[in-house]
Amino acid sequence: MSAIRLLVLGAVRRHGRAHGYQVRNDLEYWGAHEWSNAKPGSIYHALKQMEKQGLLHAHEIAPSTAGGPPRTEYEMTAKGTEEYFRLLRGSLTAYDQKPDVLAAALGFIVDLERAEALELLRDRVRAIQDWRKAVTEYYTPEGGPGQLGHIGEIMNLWVHSADAGAEWTDGLIRRLEGGAYTFAGEGEPFSGVHAVLAEGERNPYATGERHPGDER
Amino acid sequence: MSAIRLLVLGAVRRHGRAHGYQVRNDLEYWGAHEWSNAKPGSIYHALKQMEKQGLLHAHEIAPSTAGGPPRTEYEMTAKGTEEYFRLLRGSLTAYDQKPDVLAAALGFIVDLERAEALELLRDRVRAIQDWRKAVTEYYTPEGGPGQLGHIGEIMNLWVHSADAGAEWTDGLIRRLEGGAYTFAGEGEPFSGVHAVLAEGERNPYATGERHPGDER
DNA sequence: CTCCGTGTAGTCAAGTTTGACTAATCGAGG
DNA sequence: CCTCGATTAGTCAAACTTGACTACACGGAG
Numbered sequence: 001m002s003a004i005r006l007l008v009l010g011a012v013r014r015h016g017r018a019h020g021y022q023v024r025n026d027l028e029y030w031g032a033h034e035w036s037n038a039k040p041g042s043i044y045h046a047l048k049q050m051e052k053q054g055l056l057h058a059h060e061i062a063p064s065t066a067g068g069p070p071r072t073e074y075e076m077t078a079k080g081t082e083e084y085f086r087l088l089r090g091s092l093t094a095y096d097q098k099p100d101v102l103a104a105a106l107g108f109i110v111d112l113e114r115a116e117a118l119e120l121l122r123d124r125v126r127a128i129q130d131w132r133k134a135v136t137e138y139y140t141p142e143g144g145p146g147q148l149g150h151i152g153e154i155m156n157l158w159v160h161s162a163d164a165g166a167e168w169t170d171g172l173i174r175r176l177e178g179g180a181y182t183f184a185g186e187g188e189p190f191s192g193v194h195a196v197l198a199e200g201e202r203n204p205y206a207t208g209e210r211h212p213g214d215e216r
Numbered sequence: 217m218s219a220i221r222l223l224v225l226g227a228v229r230r231h232g233r234a235h236g237y238q239v240r241n242d243l244e245y246w247g248a249h250e251w252s253n254a255k256p257g258s259i260y261h262a263l264k265q266m267e268k269q270g271l272l273h274a275h276e277i278a279p280s281t282a283g284g285p286p287r288t289e290y291e292m293t294a295k296g297t298e299e300y301f302r303l304l305r306g307s308l309t310a311y312d313q314k315p316d317v318l319a320a321a322l323g324f325i326v327d328l329e330r331a332e333a334l335e336l337l338r339d340r341v342r343a344i345q346d347w348r349k350a351v352t353e354y355y356t357p358e359g360g361p362g363q364l365g366h367i368g369e370i371m372n373l374w375v376h377s378a379d380a381g382a383e384w385t386d387g388l389i390r391r392l393e394g395g396a397y398t399f400a401g402e403g404e405p406f407s408g409v410h411a412v413l414a415e416g417e418r419n420p421y422a423t424g425e426r427h428p429g430d431e432r
Numbered sequence: 433c434t435c436c437g438t439g440t441a442g443t444c445a446a447g448t449t450t451g452a453c454t455a456a457t458c459g460a461g462g
Numbered sequence: 463c464c465t466c467g468a469t470t471a472g473t474c475a476a477a478c479t480t481g482a483c484t485a486c487a488c489g490g491a492g
Contacts, residue, residue, distance in 0.1 A: 002449085037450085042449055069456070
């Protein structure tokens with residue numbers, strides 16, 4: 001599963017009520033258009049789909065104050081909130097080599113309680129170790145490694161990635177254990193830069209430059 | 217772009233002529249079903265699509281010797297070979313955090329000449345460094361970092377991944393410089409385990425176990 | 433002989449993603 | 463006043479992906 005649903009649900013949730021363009025702007029503000037498939041089409045599609053599935057409730061709204069076609073505002077339903085947390089938890093634990101999903105979850109991690117976040121991250125480390133083991137076993141021929149030739153480099157890549165992922169997760173766990181950041185139920189919620197764009201606020205990060213790493 | 221086209225083209229190329237089921241088996245043999253979207257539907261779709269685009273030439277064949285519906289065999293065209301190398305080169309250099317694409321390219325890297333492979337990998341390192349720089353710049357607010365709160369962990373993740381990717385690439389470059397493996401134009405081609413399944417050969421790795429890391 | 437499981441080969445509908453396109457309004461410049 | 467460009471908001475067709483399903487043949491159990 002991709003990161004788009006989590007991102008959209010998270011954006012709507014932070015606003016309480018939001019229309020597609022607002023979500024789109026938030027995601028761009030968070031930099032998500034650089035590292036996830038958060039393109040207009042995907043966002044509007046996700047909104048409509050999730051409305052059909054009862055995760056969001058739609059309000060038809062008169063043409064906006066500032067040009068453009070009439071817009072639709074969405075609110076989360078109870079079912080939507082449930083799904084949001086299901087996705088958030090799943091994205092933190094599952095190691096499926098899709099870093100954009102993890103990045104998205106990271107943006108919302110403080111919506112959980114600290115203890116749960118830590119538990120989930122420890123599960124993640126375990127999942128990474130399982131994957132590492134499975135990979136090395138799969139790519140070990142009877143005659144010992146060395147028969148693999150350059151194919152062994154594929155194994156190498158996965159093992160290296162897994163180790164890097166585990167190391168990073170461990171680092172995060174240590175920071176959280178050390179009391180970093182403010183989690184749910186720990187007083188005033190996060191409100192630094194990058195929280196959310198208020199209606200009409202300009203995105204100071206929207207430079208319009210293309211960043212390297214973009215697909216061409 | 218996903219890894220499927222490269223994988224399918226590469227599989228067909230190694231056989232000279234192959235039907236869908238054969239490709240499907242090779243990809244499973246290489247372990248690709250574990251780390252890429254190489255599902256039957258995707259494979260057959262890719263074959264048909266690439267035939268429509270003139271990358272492959274299709275031969276309708278009488279019902280197979282061993283049950284099942286009639287099958288179609290595919291051969292690469294000149295255009296297909298061109299596209300294959302275009303994809304291969306692109307997958308080695310582009311850093312778009314899709315490790316399955318890199319893994320696929322790795323499996324075919326010896327189809328290039330050693331000097332070119334090295335050049336491409338050095339380009340890759342440069343691309344990774346560019347991405348790293350772009351990320352740190354994007355996520356550095358005016359008031360200095362620290363204002364970011366937990367959002368800074370997203371940056372952290374990307375930086376950590378980039379560094380790990382660069383490190384791995386450097387390692388591979390050193391191994392190749394050291395003369396590892398046999399590349400195009402260096403005498404007898406690779407023929408170890410994991411080369412390709414001959415018609416009718418059983419896949420000794422097909423255990424049927426589910427591996428962790430699978431999507432549920 | 434018949435039924436069932438396994439292997440062979442592929443199809444299909446539903447859902448998702450992409451990239452380009454539409455359409456309306458506002459403000460500045462000529 | 464008119465036009466151009468930017469901003470706002472969203473649509474659409476084409477391509478791709480997913481997971482479940484079909485259909486046929488062989489071989490062994492009962």
